[in-house]
Amino acid sequence: MKVAIYARVSTTRDAQKDSIDNQIAYAMDLITRNGWTVAGTYIDNGISGLKVKNRAQMQRLLADAKKKKFDAVIAKSVSRLGRNLVENLQTADIIVSSGARLILPEDNYDSVTSQSKFNFNIRALLAEEDSATFSRRIKLGRQGSAKRGKYQASLPAYGYRRDENGNLVPDEVTAPTVQSIFHWYLHDGWGMQKISNFLTEHGYPTPRTVSNAGNQGTVWQQSSIKCILTNVTYTGTLCQHREEVRSHMSKERVKVPEDKQIIFENAHPALISKEDFKAVQDLMKSKGNSHSNGQESLFAHLMLCPDCGHGMTYRKDRLKKQNGAYVCCGYVKRGKAFCSSHVIGYGTLLTAVKDDLKELIGSNVRLDRLFDAVKGNVGLKQSALIKELNKLNKQQEQLEKNVQGLITLFSNQALTLEQFNAQNQRNQAEQHTLAKRKAELESVIETQKDTEEQFRAFQKKIALFAQLDIDDEQVLKQLLHQVIEKIEVHQDGSIKIHYSIAHPQDQDMSELLQGA
Ligand SMILES: [Zn+2]
Structure with a gap:
């Protein structure tokens, strides 16, 4: 089988992570192991001021594909094909429709063996995209929807779930638990320890179980009770942008100053009245002193x-x-x-x-x-x-x-x-x-x-x-x-x-x- 190799770098960061040499070596390894032959290499190198307009080598590759100069194209991963998600997918599509076999070893993709024409795993695909641009886009998107009053934290607060439109609605299973917690604390005089013991003993799903999609964490902690009792979300108020990720590399979260937080009253159905919530905050303060x-x-x-x-x-x-x-x-x-x-x-x-x-x-x-x-x-x-x-x-x-x-x-x-x-x-x-x-x-x-x-x-x-x-x-x-x-x-x-x-x-x- 005659194979064309495509490699591309566009930024210095790219090159450090994934140099042209590295990309070619990756492809050559596969070609040698299968006994295929190299029909040509196509390299778009956008570093050191050499601005590659319209990925010239890619244009040549696509033209040669139409002329059937080779049987297959190897690129290290789908992210090498274009400069963004759209370009990646479009380019892949053009190559495959021209009749050439497309192999992306890092994505485990091969157009011959993969079931559907575009059987990429969407998550892998999104992750492959330039992650800096992508995380910036998500960040902006989140702030945008927060400003329109749509709940956008990565996970809804315990007691809520999202409906099909992404809106926060009371969760049938966990919302009554939240209400019970407030009731016990405010009206029955239960302490946080007693509440957490009770919930654990009776097998109520914990916030951790609910959010981790795993079975760990079946023990309720006092701190979880405190988090719930102090979370203003339950009054129907949306408090967004309380913290943000400082850098997409470290995923470090930092608290946003209060004046920069975004607050909406009556943004979603309340589980707790504002009066009860206030009473709980006061009670907590007074308890802390005795x-x-x-x-x-x-x-x-x-x-x-x-x-x-x-x-x-x-x-x-x-x-x-x-x-x-x-x-x-x-x-x-x-x-x-x-x-x-x-x-x-x-x-x-x-x-x-x-x-x-x-x-x-x-x-x-x-x-x-x-x-x-x-x-x-x-x-x-x-x-x-x-x-x-x-x-x-x-x-x-x-x-x-x-x-x-x-x-x-x-x-x-x-x-x-x-x-x-x-x-x-x-x-x-x-x-x-x-x-x-x-x-x-x-x-x-x-x-x-x-x-x-x-x-x-x-x-x-x-x-x-x-x-x-x-x-x-x-x-x-x-x-x-x-x-x-x-x-x-x-x-x-x-x-x-x-x-x-x-x-x-x-x-x-x-x-x-x-x-x-
Ligand atoms: Zn009595």
């Missing part, structure tokens, strides 16, 4: 009054012999007419909780009944999730096909570069949403698969609790918050402990624990 003592924080945010639904607050001055007591917040705030005190001594409470845990550990019947119930519920949910996952896989295949279609349209010049970019961006946004949802599902399915394991972990935790020295308040507190979801104190002083198992939907597991 310190609670060990006893108060031991059962903090676990205690609940079943009659009025309020939390319970620790009072050092009540039942002093018992080291203080918990009383209903509704009673404290709104008086006798609203609710009774539901007072319970700290000592009594601690003993009761420890006793119940010990009994739970000792009772295989209670544990087995609990486990059977968990398994049953999980099985049902599992099949619905897998069904959805299969649907998403099909949608993803369709999107891949769409990309191929776009490339074909573009290479046939049925689309302008702008149209191509717009369509492609939309497609990518959709792919992103799909991938995100898939990751969520996979993570939930994975979590549920581990039910048995988690259940054993729960068993271990409570066993550990039984052996624990009660003096270590910090460890004790951590364990309490891990195994107990809430403790209800009735008017008559009786208590009901709700244990937290991995699945919040299976709420009445705790009833089983209690009732057995």
